[in-house]
Amino acid sequence: MSTTPNRRALVVGASRGLGLVLVDELARRGWRVVATTRESGGELLACADTRKGQVEVESLEMTSPRQLAALRERLERRPDGGRLDLLFVNAAIDRGDLPIGEVPTEMFTEVMVTNALSPLRALEALHGLVAPGGTVAVMSSEQGSISLNTEDGYELYKASKAALNQLMRSYATRHADDGHTKLLIDPGHNRTRLGGPDAPLSPKESIPAVVDVLEAQAGAPGLQFLDRHGETVPW
Incomplete structure (x- = not known):
């Protein structure tokens, strides 16, 4: 990621939280x-x-491949060709704490499409805008760590984040030679609509640390799964 002025970022999923x-x-x-x-x-x-x-707003329904393609075309028509130093995809939903055997098929599909499939579709549609040495990042969660899954609860959400991590691993393998830094970021448990009012962190506490990690990892090779302190989260 460039440290020069006029660094450019695209943040997908930025309406709140x-x-x-x-x-x-x-x-x-x-x-x-x-x-x-x-x-x-x-x-x-x-x-x-x-x-x-410094901030421009674009309309996007991330689950729509048509809208992703249209966004890419709009960005490519800009004088700079839509060049990005950072592409960050942030999206997740939670549909409650049901044991997996009680999850309706429609709910399973909705959560997996939103939390796992659509972020990777966004990367595939937009990563060509990222400059050499730029960063591609996705908001993940410690909840997606299989080795840390030692407590009951939120089985569908955990599965969707584990699927996201695995798909990102496949993406990184397929695009190993593109020169991009690739990151999965665990921001911690935050007080958002998703995280709930009792979470220990606020976004204004955690996100500056996340940006520190994004900037510090600029140019790092391969894929890393990191928390807001820059520490590795076990897969």
């Missing part, structure tokens, strides 16, 4: 950020108004 704070933190550090949302208005638009000239 971790993604929204990530956009604001990158802009605070001088990045120019394109941020996507499914919704018009809201906190992301307010962030763009505050960070005039």
Whole structure:
């Protein structure tokens, strides 16, 4: 990732929570950020108004391959060709704490499509915009670690994050020679709509540390699964 001025980032999934704070933190550090949302208005638009000239908002339903292709085409038409130093995909849903045997097929499909399939589709659609030496990152979770899964609960969410990690491993293997840094990031348990009101961290506490990791890992080879402190999370 370049340390020169005019660093450019695309954050997919930035309407609220971790993604929204990530956009604001990158802009605070001088990045120019394109941020996507499914919704018009809201906190992301307010962030763009505050960070005039540094944050732009694009509409995207990440689960739609058609919309991903259209976003790529819009970015490619820009004078800079849509060049990115960072592509960060942030998306996850949780549909409650059911044992897997009680999970309806429709719920299983929805969570897996949103949390595992769609982030990788986004990477495949957009990674060609990332400059040599740039970074491709996905928001994961310690909940996706198979070796750390020693407590009951949230079986579907855990499975979706483990699937995300495995798909990212396959992506990294297939694109081993593209010169991009590849990261799975565990931001910790945060007080968001997904994490709940009793989580120990706030995004404003955890995300600056996440951006520290993104910047420190610039140019690192291979795929890493790291927490917000830059420590390796076991697979």
